[in-house]
Amino acid sequence: MLGEYPIEGRRAADIAASVERAVGSGALEPGRLLPPMRELAVRLGVNPNTVAAAYRTLRERGVIETSGRRGSRVRSKPATTGRDHIRVDVPEGVRDVANGNPDPALLPSLAKAFAAAAEQGDREPVLYGDVLVEPELARLARAGMDADGVPDGPLAVVSGSLDAVERVLAAHLKPGDTVAVEDPGWGSLLDLVPALGLRTAPVGVDDEGPLPDDVRRVLESGARALIVTDRAQNPTGAAVSATRARALRAVLRDRPDVLLIEDDHGHGIVDLPLHPLAGATRAWAFVRSVAKAYGPDLRLAVLTGDTVTVDRVTGRHRLGPGWVSRLVQRAVVRLWNDESPDRQAVAAAYRGRRDLLIGALAERGVRAHGCSGLNVWVPVPDETGAVARLLHAGWAVAPGARFRMDAPPGIRITVSTLSEGETADLAAAIAAAVSPAAGRGYV
Secondary structure, three states: OOOOOOOOOOOHHHHHHHHHHHHHHOOOOOOOEOOOHHHHHHHHOOOHHHHHHHHHHHHHOOOEEEOHHHOEEEOOOOOOOOHHHOOOOOOOOOEEOOOOOOOHHHOOOOHHHHHHHHHHHHHOOOOOOOOOOOHHHHHHHHHHHHHOOOOOOOEEEEOOHHHHHHHHHHHHOOOOOEEEEEEOOOHHHHHHHHHOOOEEEEEEEEOOEEOHHHHHHHHHOOOOEEEEEOOOOOOOOOOOOHHHHHHHHHHHHOOOOOEEEEEOOOOOOOOOOOOOOOOOOOEEEEEEEOHHHHOOOOOOEEEEEOHHHHHHHHHHHHHOOOOOOHHHHHHHHHHHHHOOOOHHHHHHHHHHHHHHHHHHHHHOOOOOEOOOOOEEEEEOOOHHHHHHHHHHOOEEOEEHHHOOOOOOOEEEEEOOOOOHHHHHHHHHHHHHHHOHHHHOOOO
């Protein structure tokens, strides 16, 4: 049943770690059936309750799943393996348009902001017991959210969007609960949900955001939470329109007990208006990070939501890291007050690069998506073949498998550093890679 791999350990933690190591190394493949608990207990010479506890840990970590009498098996996409392993190694001389990063040339200089924050720290050192959120950061963040129509609520600061999502899910859900997620969607999020012991329910996405009928279906089927990307959706570039927001709010009003999480990581790089859903349910959270506009190493996001949600997140945060460095918070305040970089100019630059590529592809008969953000999504008939052919042509693109559950195949192109001169060549290579004749062989 397990081939040559022996599960080892006398304690539940050691047994679970043995299985997880095997999954991570590939010795236990996705879908592989594990021994019945009593059988493994006899083999290891331990109490069956010890094996049961190990299996429970593995389920909660998203490594295995149990289906009654059919037993326990390694998940088809175990959290241990992670979607980041589904990537293309970029050989020397190949142009990388797969990485998802912002353009470094459009990021602000951090030196002055951190120098000013450090000087303020010398004058006003932050000590244990001080407030967790820099007052000026809270004021500026709240003003921006007010302008965008986000409902009033308490504020917390966490270490990026994914940290916020994890903390909010943990504050409300228990292992086994189902979370509705966008499909295609953010690969890290699709890994995170099962790693928390939660189940994912895919929701289709078009250029205007999640499809209301899909959202209604999964919520009626028992999903307890919904995660929506408001703008710059990764990988498709979707942005929730005013019409779509009204339709989604109507669906959510019929399910007031659902936990709603909104990710507005595109703030600062997008010139489309925000149409928030927050407030349509009793429990909600709205997250706004600074990574795309100011640099991925600035691990900071502002979170607001209903009082209970923010209180739970803040309370648990205090017991762990305590707070996000006020030095970092003060540096972000300096960046916001300096209005550097020019948000409209940055958004226009990214929009221009997306539009150029989408237009060049359309001229060659290739349909693509990218309303906002850094990426363009191209549906393809043969994902593996398209990625390989583009690599051979000198272009490294991201395979859609990193972002998909049930959605059709596709590839993601990051346009953030794509020059006007490169666009035609890339579009021609994509068109050749996805054409019906591209996969034809002759003997």
